[in-house]
Amino acid sequence: MNANLTPEYRRAEQQLREARTPADKLAALEEMLRTLPKHKGTDGMQADLRGRIAKLRKEPLKKGARSGFTHAVPREGAGQVALVGPPNSGRSSLVVALTHATPEVGRYPFTTLEATPGMMRFEDVLIQLVDLPPVSSQHVEPWVFDLVRVADLVWVVLDGDSPLEGLDEVRELLGRRKLALYPAGLAPAVADCPDGALQKRAVVLATGADRAGVREACRAADDLLEGRWPILPVSAVTGDGLDLLRQRTFEALDVIRIYSKQPGKPPDRAAPFTLPRGATVADLAVRIHKDLLAQMKSARVWGSGVFDGQTVQREHVLSDRDVVEIHE
Ligand SMILES: Nc1nc2c(ncn2[C@@H]2O[C@H](COP(=O)(O)OP(=O)(O)O)[C@@H](O)[C@H]2O)c(=O)[nH]1
Ligand SMILES: [Mg+2]
Numbered sequence: 001m002n003a004n005l006t007p008e009y010r011r012a013e014q015q016l017r018e019a020r021t022p023a024d025k026l027a028a029l030e031e032m033l034r035t036l037p038k039h040k041g042t043d044g045m046q047a048d049l050r051g052r053i054a055k056l057r058k059e060p061l062k063k064g065a066r067s068g069f070t071h072a073v074p075r076e077g078a079g080q081v082a083l084v085g086p087p088n089s090g091r092s093s094l095v096v097a098l099t100h101a102t103p104e105v106g107r108y109p110f111t112t113l114e115a116t117p118g119m120m121r122f123e124d125v126l127i128q129l130v131d132l133p134p135v136s137s138q139h140v141e142p143w144v145f146d147l148v149r150v151a152d153l154v155w156v157v158l159d160g161d162s163p164l165e166g167l168d169e170v171r172e173l174l175g176r177r178k179l180a181l182y183p184a185g186l187a188p189a190v191a192d193c194p195d196g197a198l199q200k201r202a203v204v205l206a207t208g209a210d211r212a213g214v215r216e217a218c219r220a221a222d223d224l225l226e227g228r229w230p231i232l233p234v235s236a237v238t239g240d241g242l243d244l245l246r247q248r249t250f251e252a253l254d255v256i257r258i259y260s261k262q263p264g265k266p267p268d269r270a271a272p273f274t275l276p277r278g279a280t281v282a283d284l285a286v287r288i289h290k291d292l293l294a295q296m297k298s299a300r301v302w303g304s305g306v307f308d309g310q311t312v313q314r315e316h317v318l319s320d321r322d323v324v325e326i327h328e
Contacts, residue, residue, distance in 0.1 A: 008035040023146035026056045071143040077126035078274035079253035082148045085157035086166045087134035090207030093236035095131040103131045122246040135173045145177045160206035160214030163221045184252030209233035209240045256320040267323040282314040295328040
């Protein structure tokens with residue numbers, strides 16, 4: 001079969017062969033789906049991967065399953081963000097400030113012992129934040145690494161008083177579990193990535209921007225790291241930096257928003273579908289309904305890169321904010 005598979009896809013395939021836990025398998029399958037070239041010739045492979053992912057995602061819910069991954073958080077919205085940081089770095093406070101969720105905020109190092117999801121709004125999409133217990137050299141709940149593996153993005157949440165130490169510690173502890181972070185917006189650095197590690201995009205932020213000296217500490221850290229790990233100062237108390245954080249997070253997820261419409265009706269602007277950048281009309285059809293792709297005859301698109309209402313085929317690559325009408 002000649003599906004023009006990319007080196008990224010081959011790497012993900014290799015990851016799958018080496019995967020030992022359901023979480024690793026899930027992460028590898030999702031990476032395969034993400035990097036699989038999307039065209040007619042790979043429709044079957046796409047369907048197969050989607051089926052295997054769906055099956056694995058259900059697995060932890062199986063009664064009496066002994067292996068498996070007990071703290072899985074079902075993904076919702078435009079993407080899942082895992083909040084990783086040292087004890088008391090302000091993860092739970094951010095989740096409280098940005099979502100309707102109510103994880104406990106406290107002065108004790110291990111206040112948060114569960115994974116607590118909440119939905120953060122950015123413009124017309126919702127992004128899922130998952131508050132996690134701390135990572136520290138003293139102790140990490142082992143399942144925290146599983147959740148990081150399957151997340152779309154990591155927020156490294158640092159205490160603004162000592163951002164550099166925190167960043168080093170987080171990267172070191174994840175690295176031991178073969179998880180390599182790289183800053184969103186920059187390409188993964190080969191030198192930073194130990195053999196066989198899973199690369200995860202990260203946005204790095206420091207809390208406490210309302211306190212004296214924190215912004216300076218962030219700037220000093222940026223200088224020391226020569227701009228390789230931009231640190232965004234934020235405050236859960238004053239809300240400083242939170243708008244920028246939402247925006248950076250949306251950009252880091254690298255998704256596009258698509259509004260579907262029915263023939264003769266206005267588009268549904270209330271709840272866009274979100275798809276990975278590079279997604280096609282076929283990807284959208286599958287997302288809308290599992291049988292729609294088989295029934296689809298053609299589609300019309302309004303948006304950038306097309307004239308209004310242009311008829312396109314299933315391989316057509318969509319752009320952010322396109323309006324799409326699918327004809328059966
Ligand atoms: N001044 C200030 N205090 C904060 C900020 N974020 C968190 N805190 C405080 O830091 C402590 C730890 O916060 P928490 O969210 O529980 O940290 P977690 O352990 O990372 O979840 C709490 O006392 C918070 O009130 C912030 O942006 N500014
Ligand atoms: Mg907490």
